[in-house]
Amino acid sequence: MLNGVATIEIARPEKKNAITAAMYQAMAEGLEAAQQDGAVRAVLIVGQPGIFTSGNDLEDFMARPPGAGGSGDAESPVFRFMKALVGCDKPVVAAVTGAAIGIGTTLLLHCDFVYVSDEARLAMPFVGLGLVPEFASSLLVPALMGPRRAAEKLLLGEPFTGADAVDCGIANAVLPAAEVTAHARRIAERFNALPPGAVRQSKQLMRRAPRAQVLEAIAAEGEVFAQRLRSPEAREAFQAFFQKRKPDFSSFS
Numbered sequence: 549m550l551n552g553v554a555t556i557e558i559a560r561p562e563k564k565n566a567i568t569a570a571m572y573q574a575m576a577e578g579l580e581a582a583q584q585d586g587a588v589r590a591v592l593i594v595g596q597p598g599i600f601t602s603g604n605d606l607e608d609f610m611a612r613p614p615g616a617g618g619s620g621d622a623e624s625p626v627f628r629f630m631k632a633l634v635g636c637d638k639p640v641v642a643a644v645t646g647a648a649i650g651i652g653t654t655l656l657l658h659c660d661f662v663y664v665s666d667e668a669r670l671a672m673p674f675v676g677l678g679l680v681p682e683f684a685s686s687l688l689v690p691a692l693m694g695p696r697r698a699a700e701k702l703l704l705g706e707p708f709t710g711a712d713a714v715d716c717g718i719a720n721a722v723l724p725a726a727e728v729t730a731h732a733r734r735i736a737e738r739f740n741a742l743p744p745g746a747v748r749q750s751k752q753l754m755r756r757a758p759r760a761q762v763l764e765a766i767a768a769e770g771e772v773f774a775q776r777l778r779s780p781e782a783r784e785a786f787q788a789f790f791q792k793r794k795p796d797f798s799s800f801s
Protein backbone atom coordinates (compact mmCIF):
# COMPACT_ATOMS: atom_id res chain seq x y z
CA MET A 549 0.00 0.00 0.00
CA LEU A 550 1.40 3.38 -1.00
CA ASN A 551 -0.23 6.76 -0.37
CA GLY A 552 -3.58 5.21 0.57
CA VAL A 553 -3.70 3.08 -2.60
CA ALA A 554 -3.48 -0.73 -2.52
CA THR A 555 -2.07 -2.01 -5.81
CA ILE A 556 -2.94 -5.40 -7.30
CA GLU A 557 -0.31 -6.11 -9.97
CA ILE A 558 -0.75 -8.92 -12.49
CA ALA A 559 2.80 -10.03 -13.24
CA ARG A 560 3.47 -13.04 -15.46
CA PRO A 561 4.72 -11.36 -18.63
CA GLU A 562 6.28 -14.51 -20.14
CA LYS A 563 2.71 -15.91 -20.50
CA LYS A 564 1.13 -12.56 -21.36
CA ASN A 565 -0.11 -12.28 -17.77
CA ALA A 566 -2.41 -15.33 -18.11
CA ILE A 567 -4.00 -15.77 -14.69
CA THR A 568 -3.65 -19.08 -12.83
CA ALA A 569 -5.67 -20.27 -9.84
CA ALA A 570 -2.78 -19.30 -7.53
CA MET A 571 -2.77 -15.77 -8.99
CA TYR A 572 -6.56 -15.40 -8.51
CA GLN A 573 -6.05 -16.55 -4.92
CA ALA A 574 -3.36 -13.90 -4.30
CA MET A 575 -5.47 -11.21 -5.99
CA ALA A 576 -8.50 -12.18 -3.89
CA GLU A 577 -6.42 -11.96 -0.71
CA GLY A 578 -5.10 -8.54 -1.78
CA LEU A 579 -8.60 -7.21 -2.39
CA GLU A 580 -9.97 -8.67 0.83
CA ALA A 581 -7.08 -7.11 2.79
CA ALA A 582 -7.66 -3.74 1.08
CA GLN A 583 -11.34 -3.88 1.98
CA GLN A 584 -10.48 -4.48 5.67
CA ASP A 585 -7.59 -1.99 5.97
CA GLY A 586 -8.89 1.40 7.10
CA ALA A 587 -5.79 3.14 5.70
CA VAL A 588 -6.61 1.99 2.14
CA ARG A 589 -8.70 4.64 0.33
CA ALA A 590 -8.71 3.06 -3.15
CA VAL A 591 -7.49 0.01 -5.07
CA LEU A 592 -5.45 0.12 -8.29
CA ILE A 593 -5.30 -2.89 -10.64
CA VAL A 594 -2.38 -2.89 -13.10
CA GLY A 595 -0.71 -5.26 -15.54
CA GLN A 596 2.70 -5.04 -17.18
CA PRO A 597 3.95 -2.72 -19.93
CA GLY A 598 2.14 -3.79 -23.12
CA ILE A 599 -0.12 -6.36 -21.48
CA PHE A 600 -2.94 -6.16 -18.94
CA THR A 601 -3.84 -9.86 -19.04
CA SER A 602 -4.49 -12.55 -21.66
CA GLY A 603 -7.25 -13.86 -19.37
CA ASN A 604 -7.60 -17.12 -17.56
CA ASP A 605 -4.64 -19.46 -18.06
CA LEU A 606 -5.97 -21.92 -20.63
CA GLU A 607 -3.72 -24.74 -19.45
CA ASP A 608 -5.05 -24.31 -15.92
CA PHE A 609 -8.60 -24.32 -17.31
CA MET A 610 -7.98 -27.67 -19.02
CA ALA A 611 -6.15 -29.26 -16.08
CA ARG A 612 -8.34 -27.95 -13.25
CA PRO A 613 -11.61 -26.59 -14.65
CA PRO A 614 -13.32 -24.62 -11.88
CA GLY A 615 -16.98 -25.15 -11.20
CA ALA A 616 -17.46 -28.90 -10.82
CA GLY A 617 -20.54 -28.02 -8.81
CA GLY A 618 -21.66 -25.26 -11.17
CA SER A 619 -22.56 -22.17 -9.20
CA GLY A 620 -21.88 -24.26 -6.08
CA ASP A 621 -18.18 -23.82 -6.81
CA ALA A 622 -18.25 -20.43 -5.12
CA GLU A 623 -15.01 -21.23 -3.30
CA SER A 624 -12.85 -21.54 -6.44
CA PRO A 625 -10.07 -18.91 -6.56
CA VAL A 626 -11.51 -17.14 -9.63
CA PHE A 627 -14.91 -16.94 -7.97
CA ARG A 628 -13.35 -15.71 -4.71
CA PHE A 629 -11.46 -12.98 -6.60
CA MET A 630 -14.49 -11.81 -8.57
CA LYS A 631 -16.68 -11.91 -5.44
CA ALA A 632 -14.13 -9.67 -3.66
CA LEU A 633 -14.11 -7.28 -6.64
CA VAL A 634 -17.89 -7.14 -6.99
CA GLY A 635 -18.24 -6.65 -3.22
CA CYS A 636 -15.43 -4.08 -2.79
CA ASP A 637 -16.94 -0.84 -1.52
CA LYS A 638 -13.75 1.17 -1.97
CA PRO A 639 -13.12 2.74 -5.39
CA VAL A 640 -11.32 0.39 -7.78
CA VAL A 641 -9.28 1.91 -10.63
CA ALA A 642 -7.83 -0.17 -13.50
CA ALA A 643 -4.89 0.79 -15.73
CA VAL A 644 -5.07 -1.21 -18.97
CA THR A 645 -1.63 -1.00 -20.52
CA GLY A 646 -2.19 -3.50 -23.35
CA ALA A 647 -4.33 -6.51 -24.25
CA ALA A 648 -7.19 -7.30 -21.87
CA ILE A 649 -8.70 -10.60 -22.95
CA GLY A 650 -11.53 -12.68 -21.49
CA ILE A 651 -11.75 -12.08 -17.77
CA GLY A 652 -9.28 -9.23 -18.37
CA THR A 653 -12.16 -7.32 -19.96
CA THR A 654 -14.88 -8.79 -17.74
CA LEU A 655 -13.19 -7.59 -14.56
CA LEU A 656 -13.16 -4.03 -15.94
CA LEU A 657 -16.97 -4.07 -15.91
CA HIS A 658 -16.78 -4.23 -12.10
CA CYS A 659 -14.20 -1.45 -11.65
CA ASP A 660 -15.22 2.15 -10.96
CA PHE A 661 -12.63 3.84 -13.19
CA VAL A 662 -10.92 2.30 -16.23
CA TYR A 663 -8.05 3.98 -18.12
CA VAL A 664 -6.81 2.32 -21.29
CA SER A 665 -3.67 2.80 -23.31
CA ASP A 666 -3.84 3.76 -26.98
CA GLU A 667 -2.24 0.35 -27.66
CA ALA A 668 -4.84 -1.64 -25.71
CA ARG A 669 -6.91 -4.37 -27.33
CA LEU A 670 -9.88 -5.74 -25.49
CA ALA A 671 -11.81 -8.92 -26.30
CA MET A 672 -14.29 -11.34 -24.80
CA PRO A 673 -13.67 -14.41 -27.00
CA PHE A 674 -15.75 -16.81 -24.90
CA VAL A 675 -17.88 -18.25 -27.72
CA GLY A 676 -14.84 -18.99 -29.88
CA LEU A 677 -13.41 -20.95 -26.95
CA GLY A 678 -16.61 -23.03 -26.71
CA LEU A 679 -17.56 -21.06 -23.57
CA VAL A 680 -20.18 -18.50 -22.55
CA PRO A 681 -19.92 -15.02 -21.00
CA GLU A 682 -19.02 -14.96 -17.30
CA PHE A 683 -19.23 -12.85 -14.15
CA ALA A 684 -22.26 -10.86 -15.30
CA SER A 685 -20.84 -9.84 -18.69
CA SER A 686 -23.98 -11.27 -20.37
CA LEU A 687 -25.94 -8.70 -18.33
CA LEU A 688 -23.56 -5.73 -18.13
CA VAL A 689 -22.22 -5.65 -21.70
CA PRO A 690 -25.65 -5.33 -23.40
CA ALA A 691 -26.71 -2.87 -20.68
CA LEU A 692 -23.63 -0.69 -21.29
CA MET A 693 -23.49 -0.64 -25.08
CA GLY A 694 -26.83 -1.99 -26.32
CA PRO A 695 -27.63 -5.44 -27.71
CA ARG A 696 -26.23 -4.88 -31.23
CA ARG A 697 -22.72 -3.90 -30.18
CA ALA A 698 -22.86 -6.49 -27.39
CA ALA A 699 -23.52 -9.18 -30.03
CA GLU A 700 -20.34 -8.16 -31.89
CA LYS A 701 -18.29 -8.36 -28.71
CA LEU A 702 -19.86 -11.42 -27.07
CA LEU A 703 -21.21 -13.61 -29.89
CA LEU A 704 -18.51 -12.89 -32.50
CA GLY A 705 -15.82 -12.14 -29.90
CA GLU A 706 -14.65 -9.16 -31.98
CA PRO A 707 -11.64 -7.40 -30.44
CA PHE A 708 -11.91 -3.67 -29.87
CA THR A 709 -9.62 -0.72 -29.18
CA GLY A 710 -9.28 1.54 -26.18
CA ALA A 711 -11.18 4.26 -28.05
CA ASP A 712 -14.02 1.77 -28.70
CA ALA A 713 -13.98 0.86 -25.01
CA VAL A 714 -14.52 4.53 -24.12
CA ASP A 715 -17.18 4.88 -26.82
CA CYS A 716 -19.16 1.93 -25.51
CA GLY A 717 -18.89 2.85 -21.84
CA ILE A 718 -16.34 0.32 -20.60
CA ALA A 719 -13.52 2.85 -20.09
CA ASN A 720 -13.21 6.46 -18.93
CA ALA A 721 -10.38 7.62 -21.18
CA VAL A 722 -7.58 6.59 -23.56
CA LEU A 723 -4.05 7.71 -22.72
CA PRO A 724 -0.62 7.23 -24.25
CA ALA A 725 0.73 3.85 -23.09
CA ALA A 726 3.50 5.46 -21.03
CA GLU A 727 1.04 7.59 -19.07
CA VAL A 728 -1.89 5.29 -18.33
CA THR A 729 -0.68 3.79 -15.03
CA ALA A 730 0.47 7.11 -13.56
CA HIS A 731 -2.85 8.71 -14.52
CA ALA A 732 -4.84 5.85 -12.96
CA ARG A 733 -2.76 6.15 -9.77
CA ARG A 734 -3.42 9.91 -9.58
CA ILE A 735 -7.17 9.24 -9.85
CA ALA A 736 -6.92 6.62 -7.06
CA GLU A 737 -4.91 9.01 -4.86
CA ARG A 738 -7.62 11.68 -5.14
CA PHE A 739 -9.62 9.60 -2.66
CA ASN A 740 -7.09 10.52 0.05
CA ALA A 741 -8.67 13.99 0.09
CA LEU A 742 -12.27 12.76 0.25
CA PRO A 743 -14.21 11.49 3.29
CA PRO A 744 -13.91 7.68 3.12
CA GLY A 745 -17.28 6.93 4.74
CA ALA A 746 -19.17 9.06 2.21
CA VAL A 747 -17.22 7.48 -0.67
CA ARG A 748 -17.97 3.94 0.57
CA GLN A 749 -21.65 4.57 1.15
CA SER A 750 -22.02 6.34 -2.20
CA LYS A 751 -20.48 3.38 -4.00
CA GLN A 752 -22.76 0.99 -2.09
CA LEU A 753 -25.81 3.07 -3.11
CA MET A 754 -24.69 3.30 -6.76
CA ARG A 755 -24.43 -0.50 -6.91
CA ARG A 756 -27.47 -1.30 -4.77
CA ALA A 757 -30.13 -1.62 -7.47
CA PRO A 758 -28.17 -3.70 -10.03
CA ARG A 759 -26.54 -5.86 -7.32
CA ALA A 760 -29.23 -8.56 -7.09
CA GLN A 761 -29.32 -8.87 -10.89
CA VAL A 762 -25.53 -9.04 -11.10
CA LEU A 763 -25.34 -11.80 -8.49
CA GLU A 764 -28.15 -13.72 -10.21
CA ALA A 765 -26.36 -13.43 -13.57
CA ILE A 766 -23.06 -14.61 -12.07
CA ALA A 767 -24.75 -17.71 -10.62
CA ALA A 768 -26.61 -18.54 -13.88
CA GLU A 769 -23.53 -18.00 -16.06
CA GLY A 770 -21.33 -19.96 -13.63
CA GLU A 771 -23.44 -23.05 -14.00
CA VAL A 772 -23.41 -23.01 -17.82
CA PHE A 773 -19.74 -21.95 -17.96
CA ALA A 774 -18.71 -24.94 -15.82
CA GLN A 775 -20.53 -27.32 -18.19
CA ARG A 776 -19.08 -25.63 -21.27
CA LEU A 777 -15.53 -25.92 -19.90
CA ARG A 778 -15.94 -29.70 -20.00
CA SER A 779 -17.50 -29.73 -23.50
CA PRO A 780 -15.87 -31.22 -26.62
CA GLU A 781 -16.16 -27.77 -28.29
CA ALA A 782 -14.04 -26.18 -25.55
CA ARG A 783 -11.53 -29.05 -25.67
CA GLU A 784 -11.08 -28.50 -29.42
CA ALA A 785 -10.70 -24.71 -28.96
CA PHE A 786 -8.14 -25.04 -26.16
CA GLN A 787 -6.10 -27.71 -27.97
CA ALA A 788 -6.08 -25.56 -31.10
CA PHE A 789 -4.69 -22.59 -29.12
CA PHE A 790 -1.78 -24.61 -27.76
CA GLN A 791 -1.18 -26.33 -31.11
CA LYS A 792 -1.11 -22.84 -32.68
CA ARG A 793 -3.77 -23.73 -35.27
CA LYS A 794 -7.32 -22.61 -36.08
CA PRO A 795 -10.00 -24.59 -34.22
CA ASP A 796 -12.24 -26.84 -36.35
CA PHE A 797 -15.86 -26.88 -35.15
CA SER A 798 -17.24 -28.40 -38.39
CA SER A 799 -18.09 -31.77 -36.82
CA PHE A 800 -20.23 -30.26 -34.02
CA SER A 801 -23.98 -29.74 -34.32
Ligand SMILES: C/C=C/C(=O)SCCNC(=O)CCNC(=O)[C@H](O)C(C)(C)COP(=O)(O)OP(=O)(O)OC[C@H]1O[C@@H](n2cnc3c(N)ncnc32)[C@H](O)[C@@H]1OP(=O)(O)O
Nearest residue numbers: 562563564566602603604605606607647649650651652682
Ligand atom coordinates in the same frame (compact mmCIF):
# COMPACT_ATOMS: atom_id res chain seq x y z
C1 LIG B 1 -13.17 -17.16 -16.50
C2 LIG B 1 -12.22 -16.57 -17.47
C3 LIG B 1 -12.28 -16.82 -18.83
C4 LIG B 1 -11.26 -16.27 -19.76
O1 LIG B 1 -10.46 -15.42 -19.44
S1 LIG B 1 -11.28 -16.93 -21.32
C5 LIG B 1 -10.06 -16.06 -22.24
C6 LIG B 1 -8.76 -16.80 -22.30
N1 LIG B 1 -7.78 -16.04 -23.05
C7 LIG B 1 -7.55 -16.16 -24.39
O2 LIG B 1 -8.22 -16.88 -25.10
C8 LIG B 1 -6.40 -15.39 -24.94
C9 LIG B 1 -5.28 -16.30 -25.33
N2 LIG B 1 -4.07 -15.56 -25.72
C10 LIG B 1 -3.96 -14.85 -26.88
O3 LIG B 1 -4.89 -14.74 -27.66
C11 LIG B 1 -2.62 -14.27 -27.19
O4 LIG B 1 -1.66 -14.88 -26.36
C12 LIG B 1 -2.51 -12.74 -27.01
C13 LIG B 1 -3.39 -12.04 -28.07
C14 LIG B 1 -2.94 -12.29 -25.60
C15 LIG B 1 -1.03 -12.33 -27.22
O5 LIG B 1 -0.56 -12.85 -28.45
P1 LIG B 1 1.02 -12.92 -28.73
O6 LIG B 1 1.62 -11.58 -28.44
O7 LIG B 1 1.19 -13.46 -30.13
O8 LIG B 1 1.61 -13.92 -27.65
P2 LIG B 1 1.55 -15.53 -27.64
O9 LIG B 1 2.73 -16.09 -28.39
O10 LIG B 1 0.19 -16.00 -28.06
O11 LIG B 1 1.70 -15.83 -26.06
C16 LIG B 1 2.97 -15.84 -25.40
C17 LIG B 1 2.98 -17.04 -24.48
O12 LIG B 1 1.92 -16.89 -23.54
C18 LIG B 1 1.07 -18.03 -23.60
N3 LIG B 1 -0.31 -17.60 -23.34
C19 LIG B 1 -0.91 -16.49 -23.82
N4 LIG B 1 -2.16 -16.42 -23.36
C20 LIG B 1 -2.36 -17.51 -22.57
C21 LIG B 1 -3.46 -18.00 -21.80
N5 LIG B 1 -4.62 -17.32 -21.72
N6 LIG B 1 -3.30 -19.15 -21.13
C22 LIG B 1 -2.14 -19.82 -21.16
N7 LIG B 1 -1.04 -19.41 -21.87
C23 LIG B 1 -1.18 -18.27 -22.56
C24 LIG B 1 1.23 -18.59 -25.01
O13 LIG B 1 0.86 -19.96 -25.06
C25 LIG B 1 2.71 -18.37 -25.23
O14 LIG B 1 3.40 -19.37 -24.55
P3 LIG B 1 4.74 -20.02 -25.21
O15 LIG B 1 5.71 -18.90 -25.30
O16 LIG B 1 5.14 -21.08 -24.24
O17 LIG B 1 4.31 -20.57 -26.57
